[in-house]
Amino acid sequence: MSPNALHHRRWLAGIALLAASGVAGLAVASDHQDTAEVELNPKQDLTDVYVFPGSQPGRIVLVMNTRAFLTPAETPGASFDPNLLYQFKIDNNGDAIEDKVVQVSFSGSGATQKVEVRGPVDLPTVTGTINTTLGSPSSTQVFAGPRDDSFFIDLEAAFCILPDRKPSGGALSAPCALPANPSPPFYFRPAGQAVNYVNGFNVLAIVVELPSSLIENGQPGKLGIWGTISR
Numbered sequence: 001m002s003p004n005a006l007h008h009r010r011w012l013a014g015i016a017l018l019a020a021s022g023v024a025g026l027a028v029a030s031d032h033q034d035t036a037e038v039e040l041n042p043k044q045d046l047t048d049v050y051v052f053p054g055s056q057p058g059r060i061v062l063v064m065n066t067r068a069f070l071t072p073a074e075t076p077g078a079s080f081d082p083n084l085l086y087q088f089k090i091d092n093n094g095d096a097i098e099d100k101v102v103q104v105s106f107s108g109s110g111a112t113q114k115v116e117v118r119g120p121v122d123l124p125t126v127t128g129t130i131n132t133t134l135g136s137p138s139s140t141q142v143f144a145g146p147r148d149d150s151f152f153i154d155l156e157a158a159f160c161i162l163p164d165r166k167p168s169g170g171a172l173s174a175p176c177a178l179p180a181n182p183s184p185p186f187y188f189r190p191a192g193q194a195v196n197y198v199n200g201f202n203v204l205a206i207v208v209e210l211p212s213s214l215i216e217n218g219q220p221g222k223l224g225i226w227g228t229i230s231r
Helices: 036-040 155-161
Strands: 007-010 016-018 046-053 059-070 085-091 100-107 114-118 126-129 141-148 202-211 221-230
Touching (some): 046 221, 059 085, 059 221, 100 202, 114 141, 126 141
Antiparallel strands (some): 016 221, 046 059, 059 202, 085 100, 085 221, 100 114, 114 126, 141 202
């Protein structure tokens, strides 16, 4: 990749723990339209990465959400950017360097867009049309398409705390109007009055379920998992 290439990276503030019991540990991170570049090019926006146990013991689900603030009217024809490479990166030995990679790319556009999922090593490539369940329940299964944004955030309050992340236009670009409590940089609404600014919006989700043994380091243990979107 050239030094000028977009490389929008999301680290999980925590480590997903995949023990023999299949219980996942703490993993915390989210960001929506966090730079001016992704605000102007929303398909580049990586909003969340989720990791949780799969449909059967010994399986794991990786989820990457992109394209924040997709309205219901925009959703039916929404598709991924075929010029971008979406990647799940997995560290299975604790050195914060990827040991396994799952790559996802797209071709075409609109509701008939095609998705291709490659990796980890030695797994067959999964291909097919978005908005459908692809692959095998005993190997890799894939879904790529619109889903409700499950995140909750009061963006007005968030931009009061992080004013450099405000959008370049619209109501949320205005100066903070919330009272400081108890003192800057903390801003709060009264209890029970928080506003979920992503309510009613969708995202484009990439969901990959596969045997956890394919990304582990020989046995169940700690996995560090993050996502990247690259041009």
